[in-house]
Amino acid sequence: MPDSPVLYVLNGPNLNLLGVREPEVYGRETLADVQARCERAAGDATVVFRQTNHEGELIDQVQEARDKADALVINPAGYGHTSVALLDALKTLTIPIVECHLSNPAARERFRHRSYVSAVAAGVVSGFGPVSYELAVQAALGLAQERSRSADRSI
Template identity: 45%
Template sequence: MKKLIIINGPNLNLLGKREPAIYGSLTFTEFFDTVKKKYANVDLEYYQSNVEGEIINKMHEVGFSYDGIIINAGAYTHTSIAIGDAIKGIETPVVEVHISNTFGREEFRHQSYISPNAKGVILGFGMQSYELAIHSFI
């Protein structure tokens, strides 16, 4: 059984409330409950933090023993060299995920410090972006 973790960064705890025109009205907990049932053959965990260092600590914790990490680092994608370095420093492959098409948004969102160190990038498919990332590992 594959062991995967979804790591969400800042403000993604507000899914379902935050800018529903961009992110939809489903909370991540509701989505995750559905995904866990759908992929019962995958040991799937979820972690969210608004704190950069906590995200890095989690990646260090799981980055040598899990089969895959799916990360939506939120705005840290575009600002955190440290998260990019953490991905470079671990062995577990990482897929970068975004709910929206970041290239269709503000220009500062076109830069990612995660992408150069990720196995792949999936963006713009709403919450289904996470499911596509799960498929990439199974």
């Protein structure tokens, strides 16, 4: 891992509406506020923070992370419950993946209880609002650091 690890934070559909969309569920902070939290939590790491409403674009971003990132935090939003294509793209990664959600999907509608992303994630952080992202960033970078140390020992 380089001196400054690279962390991709990818966000799925409708997260561009944070702060106005169902604030009783998702809170009043905007996606820009969440990005600032991630950047603070990442310290010296480089954060590539993106959001898209398009499944194919999200898959392209995951594929880009294969070669450019040391770890990935992903809030797949609705695609987590529906996209086998996103799962297949995530399965190609060898870097740590941490799934993140603002709300607790297990406490919501039944269709939200299953996430395809969870099958390949090292862990899931959910239900803590924007703090979920901070925790996910810390976890992903910690896993990347452990992975790097293990690789150094095997040389």
